[in-house]
Amino acid sequence: MQANRREFIKQASALTLGVSALSLSLTPTQLMAGDEPLAQQLPLTSKNAHLLNRISFGINQQSMRRINRIGYRRYIEEQLNPDALDDVELEAYIDEHLPTVNQSIAQTRLQVRTREISRLRAADELAMATYLRAIYSKKQLLQIMVEFWNNHFSVYHLDGPVVFLKTQEDKEVMRPLALSSFSQLLHASAKSPAMIYYLDGYASSKEAPNENYARELMELHTLGVDGPYTHHDIDEVARCFTGWKINQRNGKFRFSRKDHDGDEKLVLGHTISSGGGVTDGEHVVEILAAHESTATFMATKLCRHFIADEPSPAIIESTAERFLDSQGDIKACLRHILLSNEFINSQDKKLKRPFHYMTAVARSLAVTFTGRGAVRSTRQMFDSLGQRPFFWQSPDGYPDVASFWESTTGMLFRWNYANDVCFRDFAGYQYDLSNLVSKPYTPENIYQQITEKIIYRQMNESDQRLMLDYLYDGTKNGRVSPLKIQGALALAMGSPYFQLN
Amino acid sequence: MQTRRSFLQLGSSNKVENKNTDILIYVFQRGAADGLNLIVPHGDEDYYANRPNIAVAKPNGLNDAALDLDGFFGLNPVMSALLPIYENKDLAMIHACGELGSSHSHFKTQADVDRGTMDEGVQSGWLARYANSSNNVNATAFKSVALNKSIPKSLSGAEQVVALDNIDSFAIKAPESESVALQAKLLSLFAGKSALDKVAQATFNGLAEVASINPEDYPVENEANYPNSGFGNRFKDLALLIKSGIGVETASIDIGGWDTHNDENATLAVLAKEFADTLAAFYADMGDRMQNITVISLTEFGRRVAENGSNGTDHGTGNVAFVMGGGVNGGQVFTDWPGLRTQDLVGPGDLLPTTDYRTVIAELMDKRMNFTNQQELFPDFEVPEYLGVFSR
Numbered sequence: 001m002q003a004n005r006r007e008f009i010k011q012a013s014a015l016t017l018g019v020s021a022l023s024l025s026l027t028p029t030q031l032m033a034g035d036e037p038l039a040q041q042l043p044l045t046s047k048n049a050h051l052l053n054r055i056s057f058g059i060n061q062q063s064m065r066r067i068n069r070i071g072y073r074r075y076i077e078e079q080l081n082p083d084a085l086d087d088v089e090l091e092a093y094i095d096e097h098l099p100t101v102n103q104s105i106a107q108t109r110l111q112v113r114t115r116e117i118s119r120l121r122a123a124d125e126l127a128m129a130t131y132l133r134a135i136y137s138k139k140q141l142l143q144i145m146v147e148f149w150n151n152h153f154s155v156y157h158l159d160g161p162v163v164f165l166k167t168q169e170d171k172e173v174m175r176p177l178a179l180s181s182f183s184q185l186l187h188a189s190a191k192s193p194a195m196i197y198y199l200d201g202y203a204s205s206k207e208a209p210n211e212n213y214a215r216e217l218m219e220l221h222t223l224g225v226d227g228p229y230t231h232h233d234i235d236e237v238a239r240c241f242t243g244w245k246i247n248q249r250n251g252k253f254r255f256s257r258k259d260h261d262g263d264e265k266l267v268l269g270h271t272i273s274s275g276g277g278v279t280d281g282e283h284v285v286e287i288l289a290a291h292e293s294t295a296t297f298m299a300t301k302l303c304r305h306f307i308a309d310e311p312s313p314a315i316i317e318s319t320a321e322r323f324l325d326s327q328g329d330i331k332a333c334l335r336h337i338l339l340s341n342e343f344i345n346s347q348d349k350k351l352k353r354p355f356h357y358m359t360a361v362a363r364s365l366a367v368t369f370t371g372r373g374a375v376r377s378t379r380q381m382f383d384s385l386g387q388r389p390f391f392w393q394s395p396d397g398y399p400d401v402a403s404f405w406e407s408t409t410g411m412l413f414r415w416n417y418a419n420d421v422c423f424r425d426f427a428g429y430q431y432d433l434s435n436l437v438s439k440p441y442t443p444e445n446i447y448q449q450i451t452e453k454i455i456y457r458q459m460n461e462s463d464q465r466l467m468l469d470y471l472y473d474g475t476k477n478g479r480v481s482p483l484k485i486q487g488a489l490a491l492a493m494g495s496p497y498f499q500l501n
Numbered sequence: 502m503q504t505r506r507s508f509l510q511l512g513s514s515n516k517v518e519n520k521n522t523d524i525l526i527y528v529f530q531r532g533a534a535d536g537l538n539l540i541v542p543h544g545d546e547d548y549y550a551n552r553p554n555i556a557v558a559k560p561n562g563l564n565d566a567a568l569d570l571d572g573f574f575g576l577n578p579v580m581s582a583l584l585p586i587y588e589n590k591d592l593a594m595i596h597a598c599g600e601l602g603s604s605h606s607h608f609k610t611q612a613d614v615d616r617g618t619m620d621e622g623v624q625s626g627w628l629a630r631y632a633n634s635s636n637n638v639n640a641t642a643f644k645s646v647a648l649n650k651s652i653p654k655s656l657s658g659a660e661q662v663v664a665l666d667n668i669d670s671f672a673i674k675a676p677e678s679e680s681v682a683l684q685a686k687l688l689s690l691f692a693g694k695s696a697l698d699k700v701a702q703a704t705f706n707g708l709a710e711v712a713s714i715n716p717e718d719y720p721v722e723n724e725a726n727y728p729n730s731g732f733g734n735r736f737k738d739l740a741l742l743i744k745s746g747i748g749v750e751t752a753s754i755d756i757g758g759w760d761t762h763n764d765e766n767a768t769l770a771v772l773a774k775e776f777a778d779t780l781a782a783f784y785a786d787m788g789d790r791m792q793n794i795t796v797i798s799l800t801e802f803g804r805r806v807a808e809n810g811s812n813g814t815d816h817g818t819g820n821v822a823f824v825m826g827g828g829v830n831g832g833q834v835f836t837d838w839p840g841l842r843t844q845d846l847v848g849p850g851d852l853l854p855t856t857d858y859r860t861v862i863a864e865l866m867d868k869r870m871n872f873t874n875q876q877e878l879f880p881d882f883e884v885p886e887y888l889g890v891f892s893r
Contacts, residue, residue: 040693200762200811208810212762215605215816225606231849351697384670386650393757394532396608406697407651407664408704409671415687416674423676463690470686487679495690496697 049456056140058360082139098125105251127389134359145178154397155198157390165194182328183289191253193246205259214238222288224297236265240280295320308349309401315342350501351402354385365431374428384413415494422490443471455497523869528798532759535804536821544573547841551807580777595822596836599854605816610801615654625658641748642706648735663707719744725786732756763813792827819852
């Protein structure tokens with residue numbers, strides 16, 4: 001480990017000005033987290049490109065032009081106020097081609113009962129809609145936060161009626177509230193039938209409180225596993241939420257007074273007086289949302305998502321303060337993070353997770369999709385790469401650190417996905433090569449366009465030579481064949497220049 | 502499009518196995534399996550008092566009753582496939598096993614068990630610490646393999662590990678004419694020493710190994726019948742890898758879904774059956790090779806002794822561990838049974854773990870894996886006298 005550390009510092013210190021801050025921001029704990037740095041130091045992207053890598057599902061030419069025109073800060077503000085951005089065409093497409101996404105649970109259930117659609121249709125369509133929004137929406141930061149909250153309040157799509165209920169939760173909780181306040185989200189999640197089913201709240205009653213939701217609410221949604229709660233708090237919180245049920249007819253939240261334990265409870269030192277009803281659980285949500293441990297826990301998760309797998313204690317602390325003094329305002333926390341020096345100096349400290357990798361490939365190439373074939377191909381790739389939306393079985397959500405994702409299988413399927421898309425071997429996926437890469441098809445011109453439209457940075461000298469070698473091999477009259485261009489695109493997207501974020 | 506045969510051969514494949522030690526397969530039942538309903542203490546009346554609705558009936562010859570193991574414990578009948586292996590003395594269980602003072606958090610305790618310590622300063626897994634110590638000069642890319650998309654914490658820190666989700670798809674897809682050139686260039690793009698570079702290099706080494714075997718040469722033997730499920734298929738692939746001589750020394754396989762807060766027996770009827778049928782199929786398929794294979798199956802913690810109000814059980818402590826192989830002193834349930842009366846329980850009503858899970862692993866490592874550096878294996882655990890679960 002010592003040798004690796006020295007080597008890393010040597011590498012870092014050999015770099016020029018803007019990068020030297022990187023080695024300073026590394027604490028000993030970070031070095032202990034892995035035996036070696038995530039990746040070799042590579043030539044960096046611009047500050048704007050770095051921002052787009054983190055607050056969008058992949059850079060494309062339109063987003064790059066936009067941020068270069070209006071600037072870093074204004075771009076953040078534009079993304080933090082997504083109502084002004086227009087996704088009408090995208091939403092109309094989803095409405096037409098993925099109809100279960102916007103219809104009522106009752107209607108979807110009826111279609112399943114009459115065998116008009118399969119039971120899994122709604123799950124497939126929601127996953128596809130999530131993917132399409134990540135690729136085409138102009139509200140990119142909103143999509144990032146929707147994914148963040150869907151993962152924070154993770155439920156498993158195949159757990160009984162969650163297959164229907166998740167569509168409603170995504171539409172009524174995650175999307176409208178993704179940029180609101182943590183307290184609003186926590187309230188809505190607690191009353192969301194998908195969550196009530198998944199963590200067994202529906203089976204909990206006065207006579208027999210089920211502790212599953214109570215435990216995960218504190219461990220995973222708010223205070224964190226090291227938070228200041230005891231087993232007694234879990235029992236008491238479970239009692240507070242007794243009677244929180246699902247209306248079987250319409251799939252909405254329902255409070256059942258006869259199942260509710262109305263006696264006094266003591267939660268984290270707060271007395272919840274007897275005689276309360278649905279307000280008992282709401283009171284618990286208020287206590288937890290405002291708790292200092294929650295602020296630290298959520299600050300850690302946000303910084304881990306946007307900055308680095310092991311963010312510094314300083315940025316976590318300042319983000320937690322922002323969380324507390326803004327009453328959990330999500331926009332305020334995001335502004336704080338995205339304008340911090342630690343964020344700006346965090347290039348390449350994240351690995352794109354599979355979902356993000358898939359969308360980034362599609363956005364780079366301006367892929368278009370057609371028919372059910374695209375839904376099937378996409379589902380297969382979600383499964384191969386290991387991150388199908390809403391398919392993490394346990395309630396902690398997909399991991400947000402590279403150490404989980406950097407496996408041999410993960411690497412192989414990321415390469416294969418890029419190959420499949422670039423070589424057009426994928427049902428329902430198309431892209432226009434001639435539109436993406438302009439002529440002349442000389443090796444140098446193609447390499448140049450890859451740096452401008454795919455990786456948004458230069459390669460180091462040896463990698464540049466290697467790309468040119470690949471492109472020169474088999475040229476006719478100095479021109480590269482379309483197949484080779486596709487291969488070069490796949491190579492660039494399989495490389496660390498693209499996989500890192 | 503599939504170009505396994507045109508694969509760029511990056512190195513010679515070594516097919517020499519280290520015969521001094523077993524192949525070790527570590528199964529993790531994620532979600533906290535209910536040891537009390539898998540290996541049922543039917544001789545303890547308090548079991549029935551605590552579980553009026555979900556207890557497995559005393560052995561009575563009927564289909565839904567426990568299958569007696571030793572007069573006190575019985576096998577959940579959905580796991581009947583394991584009974585012949587137990588009777589053949591190649592399967593044993595360790596009951597009231599676990600770790601005292603473990604948290605009731607799935608995620609924290611899974612990490613504890615995978616790392617072999619509650620000390621979060623230790624970041625490597627115990628399986629990785631073993632794998633890194635073995636100095637087999639002929640070790641291949643497949644020395645440590647996770648039948649998984651990702652690498653579990655037990656193998657975190659291993660010098661080389663392949664995560665393989667399924668053999669058939671473990672190949673680069675590219676047009677024939679581009680495949681070799683693309684792979685060569687990709688490899689050069691990941692030529693450094695960073696974590697990502699190492700993973701890419703391990704991927705290429707693994708691809709080369711897999712490309713060098715022909716799966717059809719290693720059919721399922723002895724009419725073994727693997728369940729067509731994630732767990733079943735992964736064990737089937739692992740069996741193939743072992744037969745091919747690709748160099749597997751340690752393997753890790755997960756089976757999730759054990760968090761039975763609700764309607765527990767309905768879940769176990771499917772899941773515990775899948776678990777048992779898979780292990781039984783693997784045992785049959787491996788035949789005499791089982792003399793040099795040990796399977797150990799752990800779960801993060803057990804479940805509450807008393808049932809909850811949803812015909813399920815909440816998080817507990819003590820649980821059951823399974824060990825299978827030729828080196829196992831099988832046909833026994835090892836336990837220092839603590840009892841199930843209220844005064845016998847720990848925490849919110851949990852089975853007291855009288856055997857630390859690490860005692861079992863340490864004995865396995867010593868007697869079957871030729872690894873006696875217990876300080877390295879479990880830095881903060883002093884291994885007590887062995888239970889006698891394994892023979893040398």
